[in-house]
Amino acid sequence: MTLNLPPLSAIRAFEAASRHLSFTKAGDELGLTQAAVSYQIKLLEEKLGFAVFERKTRKIDLTQKGALLAEGVVEAFSRLRQTFQDVQDADASELVVSSNTTFAVNWLASRMFSFQMQNPDIAVRLVSYGPWEKPKFDQADVTISACYPPPKGNLFIPLIAAEFTPLVAPQLAQGIGGINTPADLLKLPIIDPDDPWWRTWFSAAGLPDADLTKWPTSRMGSQALEANRAIAGQGVAILTPYFCRQALQQGQLIQPFDLVCAEEDESWALSYPPRNKNSRKVRLFQDWVVSELGRDGLHCPEAVLIGSDD
Amino acid sequence: MTLNLPPLSAIRAFEAASRHLSFTKAGDELGLTQAAVSYQIKLLEEKLGFAVFERKTRKIDLTQKGALLAEGVVEAFSRLRQTFQDVQDADASELVVSSNTTFAVNWLASRMFSFQMQNPDIAVRLVSYGPWEKPKFDQADVTISACYPPPKGNLFIPLIAAEFTPLVAPQLAQGIGGINTPADLLKLPIIDPDDPWWRTWFSAAGLPDADLTKWPTSRMGSQALEANRAIAGQGVAILTPYFCRQALQQGQLIQPFDLVCAEEDESWALSYPPRNKNSRKVRLFQDWVVSELGRDGLHCPEAVLIGSDD
């Protein structure tokens, strides 16, 4: 098992030379000079202790042992190439997107069909993660995340500012005679009162001491679920208006106040490891996401390189 | 066919790591540090554009694509190792000796049996070359040659001085009333009168102008053949006494004069390319040759490295 192979570069040179029966042509194939191939073959012969080529005057021939070697070596390299080809084909045809549930449900799900129509050769696999999980940066080709900064070295494109403001079903607002001041909100059930967004928003609204403890803790963890509860009239939720556009347009939810807050460093962003910089499928996906956002009037900055890991 | 493989060193690291599922152990196997393996795997992943290992906390696992790769890569390397193992086994078990015909016939042939008895695991193949051919330095594991200096870089052991003196069958000498002076030789048919040894010897014997043109040119090219003609009484030949010891002892040939000449730089020598410096079979053969010569009272100097090619 643990036979020490000669230097692999020498084996590779031999493989090519044995197919071409020419150092010059082998060099061409490998992108090397003839001298480099000659050097590697000599190296191989010294390691092996016998000649693999017979040097005729203007050509070379495999020696008996060289021919024996060539057979197996060519096969082995063929297997290698096939293996890498196969796995790269497999890779090119499957795009793994990791996204948090909110974005997956509110944004990706309804649009993915359009991407698949545009790129029928790419199978998309969506790996969503809940709000208490970390994004699976290393298991996905591309990740859409909020709150969690991608690993150092990743490429990063901010997509959507993570703005938030209370949203509520119109019937519910009417039920308490309309919502006119931020304090009115406290008359209603607060959906997910532990969400730090509430604290931030109430502070910005001039009520830093609003008592949010009287409602049961029930982190849904996903804006999709919270939005559904709000639409159902179960209370007031603090949500990102962009993700509720449809409900807002259709009057299922209303935004009582213009005050929209944003947490520093919390915004949805697309990111991917640097190795995917030239990946076709990632490029296509990124372009598609950006263009979809553009259709909603949102414009994304250029990709930037994440430099720090904090 | 011409898919560009990732760096082979990275593939090799991956191959070992995929078997051990451990960078540390892979490093041990390859004689590298853990850091080197880690580096190579990272390199591979960047070239490929996807991860091949999942980093768990104190272990690593192949990713889906990694597992796909591993299968083929391990197989390919296994094929490589097998191939090299086979050809090295074949190499170890066959010793190719290139020798000129004279030495092969007069020395090797009768003794080879003893070598084969001592080394039953080594099959000897003798490639002899005629006097007008060059030694096949590069086709043989070890070469015994005279006159032709081995290629630069070869290891070289002088074996037998290429001395020469006229030898003749006793009946033939008697036929002309005995041979008393060098000039007497000219009364007899000269076997291979074009051999430059004749010129050298007659000059040394004080007859620089001896007319050797009256006999037909008939280079036998091999002392064995010339010796046989001399023994048969067809003429006088210029031969190396050592190679005719038996005939001299048995009285089939006599040496009329003590004058023995030697051409500069013409002596039988054993040589082999530097790559065989540590070859077991070559070492065994060399030791055997030297010991056989020792039994004849000849002692060989140490091997020297040929430094010039002239």
Place this chain on the structure above:
DNA sequence: GTCATGCATAAATTTCCCTTATGCATAGAT
């Protein structure tokens, strides 16, 4: 909590691979 294990990373070093430039031999052409 402490220690041990295993991988990641950075910087420095070394190795060795490759190129350039040249030589040599010879097959093929004139």
Place this chain on the structure above:
DNA sequence: ATCTATGCATAAGGGAAATTTATGCATGAC
């Protein structure tokens, strides 16, 4: 026969890439 073109060998030098050393970090085991 001579000349030219082709193909491999070799030496020297440069430089990229592989490796080591020295860390850090996370976590599982005790």
